[in-house]
Amino acid sequence: MxxxxxxxxxxxxxxxxxxxxxxxxxxxxxxxxxxxxxxxxxxxxxxxxxxxxxxxxxxxxxxxxxxxxxxxxxxxxxxxxxxxxxxxxxxxxxxxxxxxxxxxxxxxxxxxxxxxxxxxxxxxxxxxxxxxxxxxxxxxxxxxxxxxxxxxxxxxxxxxxxxxxxxxxxxxxxxxxxxxxxxxxxxxxxxxxxxxxxxxxxxxxxxxxxxxxxxxxxxxxxxxxxxxxxxxxxxxxxxxxxxxxxxxxxxxxxxxxxGVVAPIENVEMISMPRAGAILFHVEPGQRIANGAPLATIVHSPGEPDGAIEIQAPQAGYILTRSMHRSGRAGDDIIKLVGEARSTKPKDGALED
Ligand SMILES: [Zn+2]
Known part of the structure; x- marks a missing residue:
């Protein structure tokens, strides 16, 4: 050597x-x-x-x-x-x-x-x-x-x-x-x-x-x-x-x-609809059904309607999730490998 x-x-x-x-x-x-x-x-x-x-x-x-x-x-x-x-x-x-x-x-x-x-x-x-x-x-x-x-x-x-x-x-x-x-x-x-x-x-x-x-x-x-x-x-x-x-x-x-093999167009980048704290309901490696709860975003703590649930846009496989437990509106927090092409496929790299 x-x-x-x-x-x-x-x-x-x-x-x-x-x-x-x-x-x-x-x-x-x-x-x-x-x-x-x-x-x-x-x-x-x-x-x-x-x-x-x-x-x-x-x-x-x-x-x-x-x-x-x-x-x-x-x-x-x-x-x-x-x-x-x-x-x-x-x-x-x-x-x-x-x-x-x-x-x-x-x-x-x-x-x-x-x-x-x-x-x-x-x-x-x-x-x-x-x-x-x-x-x-x-x-x-x-x-x-x-x-x-x-x-x-x-x-x-x-x-x-x-x-x-x-x-x-x-x-x-x-x-x-x-x-x-x-x-x-x-x-x-x-x-x-x-x-x-x-x-x-x-x-x-x-x-x-x-x-x-x-x-x-x-x-x-x-x-x-x-x-x-x-x-x-x-x-x-x-x-x-x-x-x-x-x-x-x-x-x-x-x-x-x-294992799971999919074109990058099938990857759903799940983003935060509002800023807030993230309560994940899924872990990497999990298979999930269409509509399954992925995470709850607590955007207005204390309010009766202070949280939003994010649901899976299609059935698939949880590849990754954010290491953070808070985020801004628009932040991507989960990569979901869908069974079908995403309706919002990314052009080029998935992330900045
Ligand atoms: Zn890297």
Missing amino acids: QKSVEELPGDTEGVVYRIPVYRFAGSSADAPSAYIQAALHAGELPGVVAIHALMPKLRQAEAEGRILGDITVVPAANPVGRAQYLFGDLEGRFHLGTRTNFNRDFPLLDRPEKSALPPATPAATVDVRLKRLLVELSVGHDIVLDLHCDDEGVPYFYVPAELWPAMQDCAVAMGVEAVVLWKGSSGAAFEEAAIHPWLQLPPEEADLERRVITTVEFRGQRDVDSAYAESDAQGIYRLLATRGVIADKEAAAPKNFD
Whole structure:
């Protein structure tokens, strides 16, 4: 294994961010290569601790000569966001300097090669330069895993529709419960930046069956513990074994995924009709009927008609819910995977 440290100058004098990168060299030129990063949204740490639990398994595989494909690991991809504490709270999703989501506006290359990158410019703000760097580190890998988490949720994948159902084995390997398929644009999220160059190639060159590209949502922000870290590390290891990056036939996952799979147009973003306190009636992982009570919003405490019940607009599956127990009018508080297309499908990414 080789460790290097990428240095990213900040936007002001005297500030430099450091991003450790770990590389394992594969022994087989034919084996797929893999890139794994965590905490692009800097407050989402389940993936970081999963990588920490994964590294000893990779080192052991290396010592035993079982690493077939090149593996690049970036355990903490966003030191810029990680440093953004504001009055005691971490803001790891949006860059404070530009108000831009750290997982949007990545450069979309016209071929999966470093030479297709836009020129590096010191005049760009640090979030722009970070995105260029992460694409530079990841471009060309056959397998790209971007480890995130939701507010509160089941483990699930976002997957480009072009890679499904070929990626079923990966969903089984990682033990996710649901897969949301998207197509077209996602606001140039990292995942879109990973798939876009391959989609510009003729199908025989793109060889999409070989590609694994997913945003992995490892449950919720507070689901950072030793047991999940270990089981998630095993899931990533199993995926690498299943796809032949690591030689370990016993760890390979079966092909058929029997969890929830739905296009992103089926996701109902349930929002607050009024500001107030949230009393949830459902939990992630629950299946619910059309019209089922999802939450009660207490908007005028003490009044006889001071609360509103939100009901399910269609039957489906509760994917996530807000980690907060209060909200503003219009805030999204539940993602419900409907059995049918939503009457208000989101264009592109589900969230800002
Ligand atoms: Zn995220």
